[in-house]
Amino acid sequence: MAxxxxxxxxxxxFRRFLKENCRPDGRELGEFRTTTVNIGSISTADGSALVxxxxxxxxxxxxxxxxxxxxxxxxKGYVVPNVDLPPLCSSRFRSGPPGEEAQVASQFIADVIExxxxxxxxxxxxxxxxxxxxxxxxxxxxxxxxxxxxxxxFALLAALKNVQLPEVTINEETxxxxxxxxxxxxxxxxTHPVATSFAVFDDxxxxxxxxxxxxxxxxxxxxxVMDEEGKLCCLHKPGxxxxxxxxLQDCMSRAVTRHKEVKKLMDEVIKSMKPK
Amino acid sequence: xxxxxxxxxxxxTAGGTEPGPQGPxxxxxxxxxxxxxxxxxxxxxxxxxxxxxxxxxxYGPAEVKVSKEIFNKATLEVILRPKIGLPGVAEKSRExxxxxxxxxxxxxxxHPRTSITIVLQVVSDAGSLLAxxxxxxxxxxxxxxxxxxxxxxxxxxxxxxxxxxxxxxxAKQEKEARAVLTFALDSVxxxxxxxxxxGLYSDAELQQCLAAAQAASQHVFRFYRESLQRRYSKS
Numbered sequence: 001m002a003x004x005x006x007x008x009x010x011x012x013x014f015r016r017f018l019k020e021n022c023r024p025d026g027r028e029l030g031e032f033r034t035t036t037v038n039i040g041s042i043s044t045a046d047g048s049a050l051v052x053x054x055x056x057x058x059x060x061x062x063x064x065x066x067x068x069x070x071x072x073x074x075x076k077g078y079v080v081p082n083v084d085l086p087p088l089c090s091s092r093f094r095s096g097p098p099g100e101e102a103q104v105a106s107q108f109i110a111d112v113i114e115x116x117x118x119x120x121x122x123x124x125x126x127x128x129x130x131x132x133x134x135x136x137x138x139x140x141x142x143x144x145x146x147x148x149x150x151x152x153x154f155a156l157l158a159a160l161k162n163v164q165l166p167e168v169t170i171n172e173e174t175x176x177x178x179x180x181x182x183x184x185x186x187x188x189x190x191t192h193p194v195a196t197s198f199a200v201f202d203d204x205x206x207x208x209x210x211x212x213x214x215x216x217x218x219x220x221x222x223x224x225v226m227d228e229e230g231k232l233c234c235l236h237k238p239g240x241x242x243x244x245x246x247x248l249q250d251c252m253s254r255a256v257t258r259h260k261e262v263k264k265l266m267d268e269v270i271k272s273m274k275p276k
Numbered sequence: 277x278x279x280x281x282x283x284x285x286x287x288x289t290a291g292g293t294e295p296g297p298q299g300p301x302x303x304x305x306x307x308x309x310x311x312x313x314x315x316x317x318x319x320x321x322x323x324x325x326x327x328x329x330x331x332x333x334x335y336g337p338a339e340v341k342v343s344k345e346i347f348n349k350a351t352l353e354v355i356l357r358p359k360i361g362l363p364g365v366a367e368k369s370r371e372x373x374x375x376x377x378x379x380x381x382x383x384x385x386x387h388p389r390t391s392i393t394i395v396l397q398v399v400s401d402a403g404s405l406l407a408x409x410x411x412x413x414x415x416x417x418x419x420x421x422x423x424x425x426x427x428x429x430x431x432x433x434x435x436x437x438x439x440x441x442x443x444x445x446x447a448k449q450e451k452e453a454r455a456v457l458t459f460a461l462d463s464v465x466x467x468x469x470x471x472x473x474x475g476l477y478s479d480a481e482l483q484q485c486l487a488a489a490q491a492a493s494q495h496v497f498r499f500y501r502e503s504l505q506r507r508y509s510k511s
Contacts, residue, residue, distance in 0.1 A: 100368055100371075100372060103365045103368040103369065104368060104369050104372050106365055107365050107366060107368070107369035108369070110365075111474065114474075115473075115474055115475055115476060116476065117476075219380075220376075220380065227476075230478065230479060231476045231477065231478055232473070232476070232477055232478070232479065232482060233476055234473055235457070235471050235472070235473045235482065236471070236472060236473075237468065237469075237470055237471040237472070238372055238373045238376040238377075238470060238472075239373060239374075239375065239376020239377035239378070239379060239380050239460070239469060239470045240376055240379075240380055240469070240470075241380060241467075241469075242380070242461075242462050242465070242467025242468055242469050243467060243468045244467055244468070245468075245483055245486055245487070248468070248482070248483075248486070249479075249483075252479050252482075
């Protein structure tokens with residue numbers, strides 16, 4: 001009987017739960033789904049991470065290649081993110097060129113990398129004006145159940161922490177690059193941006209970490225990206241119902257707690273990895 | 277058929293008089309708005325903020341493709357064309373922001389299974405591009421007679437390295453700023469409809485920018501009211 005009501009009136013069904021301050025999957029309004037992370041699973045990539053936020057699964061693979069640095073910034077490398085939402089993850093996506101959702105997510109990840117200065121692009125330069133690293137970060141969603149932005153940000157961060165770049169020297173005589181695969185070093189990750197997403201309901205209620213169904217019923221969404229000093233890298237609110245300044249404050253405090261949870265999880269995983 | 281009405285207004289707060297770089301929370305640049313200048317779209321508007329100029333056209337409520345129709349609401353579509361080059365991923369991201377802002381204010385339930393298309397063309401870009409797009413879209417929607425529950429406006433704030441707040445920054449100020457925040461606020465109670473930010477800033481700075489943007493939005497809404505009054509008073 002509940003299943004019938006849910007199909008006919010999904011919003012009313014959901015409101016009944018919200019009145020009791022909980023959600024259909026039993027979570028509280030401020031509770032995140034179980035987060036799991038697996039680092040280094042792709043052996044052919046220079047760095048990789050798989051993040052599961054409840055059912056939402058995103059895998060990030062990073063490949064490092066050589067490129068000439070840009071002419072207007074000869075001492076900088078490149079970080080090129082790309083988010084792919086294939087038809088595998090949800091029936092709403094078709095195969096073909098990236099849809100709007102994938103493009104918006106790619107732009108969001110590019111903005112987070114740029115704003116938070118997670119890596120100094122100068123660190124990626126090998127020889128100014130001649131050779132630099134370009135990191136291609138490919139994020140592929142394997143299962144779409146809402147809150148894709150949080151999962152992508154976390155997967156990117158975990159994968160970047162896993163990347164090992166070999167030492168490269170330029171041979172003066174031949175002017176060719178010599179790669180020493182035996183000497184590898186980790187990237188210098190300067191900040192740890194963590195994204196927290198909220199869904200707005202009926203212009204007043206804010207719930208954290210929406211699932212796919214909740215996102216569909218929501219009247220607005222909000223994503224806050226915070227680093228460890230409490231500085232905001234990104235406040236992404238693409239339209240939807242209005243919010244007052246006070247409600248924004250509540251979101252900030254929730255984002256701070258979430259940052260601590262994620263940082264703890266990531267430190268545990270990094271520590272548990274056997275050194276190569 | 278009414279001719280185009282040109283409305284100019286110099287917006288100033290209590291202190292500042294000249295448009296341009298100022299101290300905290302001061303003047304916005306010179307605003308100008310022209311309505312009903314295109315003959316084909318149902319509504320059109322050209323919005324100028326300093327040297328930034330956007331041309332907007334609205335078609336709707338019109339026929340919608342069966343694959344895109346929503347049974348109980350109007351389908352909103354936003355197309356943003358840059359001044360040079362083909363639209364890319366950044367344009368798609370801005371289109372999504374503008375579309376979701378419009379969806380929050382347009383009364384789509386009055387026109388189910390129809391489409392409302394907003395086309396924005398960047399004529400010149402000298403800073404505060406997204407805010408100017410939002411303002412142009414709002415005036416064009418009003419010109420087309422699309423029912424809305426509130427008006428909205430876009431305000432950009434830039435924070436430079438020592439924390440000074442500049443409203444409605446020019447392209448140069450945006451480039452040198454530590455953080456650039458763009459907000460869309462509604463006219464009823466100045467709630468935050470949309471926000472997108474660039475750069476690093478603290479929580480307190482965010483609240484400060486939001487308060488300054490809310491104060492500035494009053495001027496923008498006053499400008500809307502004056503320009504619409506001037507347009508309809510002569511007909």
